[in-house]
Amino acid sequence: MRLAGKVALITGAGTGIGAATAQRFAAEGARVVLAGRRKEPLEEVAGRIGPGAALATPADMADTSQARAAVQAGLDRFGRLDVVVANAGGHGAEAVADTSDESWRLALDANLNTCFVTCREALPALMRQGGSIVVVSSIAGLAAAPGISGYVTTKHALVGLTRSIARDYGRHGVRANCLCPGxxxxxxxxxxxxxxxxxxxxxxxxxxxxxxxxxxPATAEEIARICLFLASDDSAVMTGSVLVADGGATAVDLPTLAFDSP
Structure with missing residues (x-):
């Protein structure tokens, strides 16, 4: 029960990594605030966890007023906030010359602004508890895949945002670490x-x-367990770190693939 008595806000919590993380955290004793733009999947995840331990808060977390309301709803229900998992993301699947202004803005909102606004609105409550922020980026935040310039750019930016939070708020008891799945x-x-x-x-x-x-590939549950490690006191001395969970993909020297045995 590594999160007993703690409260976590998880964005993008309706499916995938976010849903798996919410369920893993609840199994470890946390109460969870589930944020995302779609009401139905959030309520489905909350139903699996149980009403006493989960609160579904449909919100566009890139919007200041909605993010602030989601944070406040969690505080009103559970009285505190100890962990933020900034997991929401998507969009940005074009090369630069093919990216419209609208697509660029969507990528910024989905991947970067959602994380920035969520963390900004949650920081006062996190500082009261000495909290932990887990930013879910991607190995696209470390290297570029083809034809997804908005996604690559914003996932890179999440690494810098994580380090800025770690630098500025460590003395206030807040840790921030970045997870880069493959x-x-x-x-x-x-x-x-x-x-x-x-x-x-x-x-x-x-x-x-x-x-x-x-x-x-990894399973969402495997990534959720790494989020648990970063959120819990097991990683108490870690902040500003970038943790890669990619099955070894970024350890491969691409120019040597031709020398692999058949």
Whole structure:
């Protein structure tokens, strides 16, 4: 029960990593505030956890007034806030020359502004408790994949945002760490696999992980357990860190792939 008595706000909590993290945290004793733009998946996750331990707060967390209301709803229900998992993200799937102003703004809101606004609105409550922020970026925040300039740019920016929070608020008792997953089996990743025509979804996952040392994508539950580590006192001395969970993908020296044994 590593989060017994604590309260966590999780964005993008209706599906994928966010939903798995909410359930993992609740199993470890936390009460969870589930934020996201879609009401139905949030309520479904909250129902699985139970009304005494979960509060669904539909909100666009890139919008200051909605984010502030979600934070306050959690404080009103549970009386405190100890952890933020800034997990919401998406958009930005075009190369630079193909990106419209609207698409660029959507990428900024979905990936960067959502995290920034959520953390800003939560920091006063976190400072009262000595809290922890877990920012979920991506290995796209460390290297560039093709044709997703908005996603790559904003995921890189999350690393800088995490370090800025760690630098400025560590003396106030707030830790901030960044988690960079590789491929994870989520509904969003499933949609990307389905774009690889002529392949089943399983074949697509096998293809995108064929050069990854572990040879498979992560599950959302595996990433949730790393979020738990970063949120809990098990990582009490860590702040400003970037933790990679990619099955070894970024350890591979790409120019040497030609020398792999068949």
């Amino acid at each position: 491929w994870v089996r989520t509904p969003m990743a499933d949609e990307e696999m389905d774009q690889l025509t002529g392949l089943t979804r399983e074949q697509a996952y096998a293809l995108v992980t064929k050069d990854v040392p572990l040879g498979r």
